[in-house]
Amino acid sequence: MNHLMRELAPIPAEGWRQIDDEARERLATHLAARKMVDVEGPHGWSHSATSLGRTQRIDPPESARDRETLVQRRRVLPLVEVRVPFTVERKELEDAERGADDLEFDDLDQAAAQVGLLENRAVFHGWPDAGITGIVEASPYDHGTLGTDPERYPHVVANAVNTLRCNGIKGPYALAINPEGYTSIVESTEHGGLLVLDHLRRALGGGRVKRTPGLTGAVVLSLSGGDFVLELGQDLSVGYRHHDAETLTLYLEESFSFRVTEPDAALVLD
Template structure:
């Protein structure tokens, strides 16, 4: 995989993994090009179905590993006594920024498997990479959906200004609930199309269900959403109806998801998946939470 490869931009699921940052130390790994290619391909395929939040929000970046914060365009006054003696009329203010969080999830690969790649094996045992990819995707999804207090991220659920709607467990009632949520957004002046994000169990109930008359619940929901989509969303508790119109929600990427090298011992290569990101809700009126 060439050094220009990186995850795809806004509203799309991962199709690549960035490898161009020197701090990833890939050039120090006793791993051949053939093995790196399989590792990168496996990371792409495991991330793609799980990075659900990126299908619902605007994605800015990636801006690079040295990108550390997002300008919020606001200030707060500083206590003048903390700056020592100042002249009359001096104003002291501090800029508000949202710092990016760094996430690293380690995984291992057998050195025997890496050697087999050079022999022509195209089915390496990369199960631990699959686990790491799921963990990282779940963390990013949860930060967007439910927030991450330690990283100063407020998620979609808590930011909504609208009263939550009960979802229930009967998928044939989901279209009625979604219609109420869409009506709430429209009444607030929020245009569509819209999306329904729902956890894996709820999504499975939707795709397996039909209404009276044989209409698929999934098709009915898509019509209600104004041509939008129903998104299987690991890491989401309950569900959300959001506007897909641009400008409401922003996921800022410093380094996009990348594979790095840590060290090797006699039998095992120790690698990791890493990214830096933050998330902000610009328009809290553009989301309605559906509770279980």
């Protein structure tokens, strides 16, 4: 038995299959940051920290100071554990055993959205209590201004890409943008009927425009790799908490750290 306690849940195999499939499908929609950064792992639930490859000098014990002993402490970034609960009606799982394939998992959908929001914000805006510095905070450039007119977005993004290139950052590039901005893009066309989305992809050197829940504003960042690292201990999994006669309480759980290794690889657009 592992820490997810799935063996204790009164859930038949078909019920678990549908829960896992639904969680996987919903999470794929919300975990936008993972599609724009390097993902390492998963390394397992017992993996507790990310090595930073650096040390901090500390004083040796008094008994060793007369021999000029050098003592250094390895620096690490602890992983943060995230758990978001949700409920499932037992009747839905009984229907799964009868062959139903249209089960209602509304609360699971909301939990998946919450996990995606949390992870995306940690990547882009950081999480001080978890020791995480986000891409927005790490970027050394003055913020650009995206504005509210989608027809100007390709010009603004092209200038941002040019700034990254001039600083030696290779493409292709991505535009991470909040959901409202993304909706404006897909609904807009420039004069002549060309999609703004097509112009943005060209400006990004064949990269992608990614709807990113939890992001404030937008960020142009390199997709060349090695600049931003999301390290997973346990990847998102469904665990069992408790149940009563009508409802089961489950949860989505993961552990991760995030670090920026090349701050110059992203430019923020307000």
